[in-house]
Amino acid sequence: MSRPVPAVFGSEFYPEMPTVAYQNGAWQPVRWQESATITLPAGAHGLHYGSECFEGLKAFCQKNGDIVLFRPDDNIARMRQSARLLDMPIPEADTFREALFELVRRAADYVPDAPNAMYLRPTLVGTDPVIGKAGHSTTSALLYILASPVGDYFKVGSPMKLLVETEHMRCAPHMGRIKCGGNYASALPWLNQAHEKYGANQVLFCPNGDVQETGASNFMLIDGNTIRTKGLTDEFLHGVTRDSVLKVAKDLGYTIDERNLTVAELQKAIENGAEAILTGTAAVISPVTSFVINDKEIPVAGQERALAIRAAITAIQYGDAPDRYGWIHKI
Numbered sequence: 001m002s003r004p005v006p007a008v009f010g011s012e013f014y015p016e017m018p019t020v021a022y023q024n025g026a027w028q029p030v031r032w033q034e035s036a037t038i039t040l041p042a043g044a045h046g047l048h049y050g051s052e053c054f055e056g057l058k059a060f061c062q063k064n065g066d067i068v069l070f071r072p073d074d075n076i077a078r079m080r081q082s083a084r085l086l087d088m089p090i091p092e093a094d095t096f097r098e099a100l101f102e103l104v105r106r107a108a109d110y111v112p113d114a115p116n117a118m119y120l121r122p123t124l125v126g127t128d129p130v131i132g133k134a135g136h137s138t139t140s141a142l143l144y145i146l147a148s149p150v151g152d153y154f155k156v157g158s159p160m161k162l163l164v165e166t167e168h169m170r171c172a173p174h175m176g177r178i179k180c181g182g183n184y185a186s187a188l189p190w191l192n193q194a195h196e197k198y199g200a201n202q203v204l205f206c207p208n209g210d211v212q213e214t215g216a217s218n219f220m221l222i223d224g225n226t227i228r229t230k231g232l233t234d235e236f237l238h239g240v241t242r243d244s245v246l247k248v249a250k251d252l253g254y255t256i257d258e259r260n261l262t263v264a265e266l267q268k269a270i271e272n273g274a275e276a277i278l279t280g281t282a283a284v285i286s287p288v289t290s291f292v293i294n295d296k297e298i299p300v301a302g303q304e305r306a307l308a309i310r311a312a313i314t315a316i317q318y319g320d321a322p323d324r325y326g327w328i329h330k331i
């Protein structure tokens with residue numbers, strides 16, 4: 001079945017959604033409601049003091065008609081981790097998983113064919129209605145999950161110009177691995193400046209020359225037969241796609257080199273013909289087309305390797321290649 005998808009990514013939602021409230025020290029049963037609006041107290045903790053985190057994953061319609069989720073347990077685990085690090089009520093994995101799968105079952109007819117997908121957005125928000133609780137964790141929360149049919153975020157030939165930012169950080173270093181709205185807000189001034197001043201598409205945050213990630217995707221160099229990326233620290237988001245790319249690339253014969261990378265090393269590698277990529281759920285892999293380093297634009301030579309690795313992953317997602325990793329979960 002090929003359904004039309006909206007032109008703007010994430011602008012339309014399946015009309016129903018599951019919600020689970022945490023109240024009086026316990027998670028309440030799942031309730032289904034319309035997805036267009038939620039009712040929150042005007043004093044809700046999440047709106048005032050940033051107790052909020054979210055997830056992003058996809059469901060696919062495979063060639064044989066199966067509707068599948070890609071690595072859902074990794075996203076559930078990451079949201080529980082984000083909630084824990086923000087000292088919010090931690091969703092129960094089983095209830096969360098069942099609500100997520102039930103949503104995809106109900107929305108199955110709305111999951112579009114390749115190269116499109118159903119993007120899923122679990123959201124957790126602190127709901128204590130007391131604005132005097134600035135110095136306290138929320139003791140109540142709401143978990144809800146949006147489902148949004150989306151087109152392919154990846155467009156062949158589109159520019160991906162990265163401004164290399166060595167002065168400012170994306171977010172506070174201890175917040176980096178938390179998937180929360182506050183981190184996005186924190187990166188916006190630098191992103192807006194990069195658009196206006198350099199016509200850059202994204203900012204690559206490299207505080208003190210340490211290459212980390214962009215505002216919403218992880219970063220890797222494909223240098224000959226070696227994939228280089230920073231090893232996992234608290235400073236940046238541990239992408240599920242990052243992990244998938246490293247595992248698939250290893251099986252394609254690449255050497256994986258996870259350690260710190262400096263801007264000077266990055267520049268040298270690019271000038272010597274290395275490829276560079278961004279990884280994330282929306283586009284899987286976006287090849288970087290140029291960098292702006294110290295006001296100078298440096299083009300990236302190619303993207304063949306990037307596209308081959310991307311194709312190997314999307315083949316698993318759409319059922320064109322066997323899933324040797326246990327990533328695919330049928331609804």
Ligand SMILES: *Cc1c(COP(=O)(O)O)cnc(C)c1O
Binds near residue numbers: 216217238279281
């Ligand atoms: C979500 C996100 C990513 C990518 O994570 P995936 O699990 O691969 O989608 C990378 N960086 C940031 C800051 C993110 O929020």
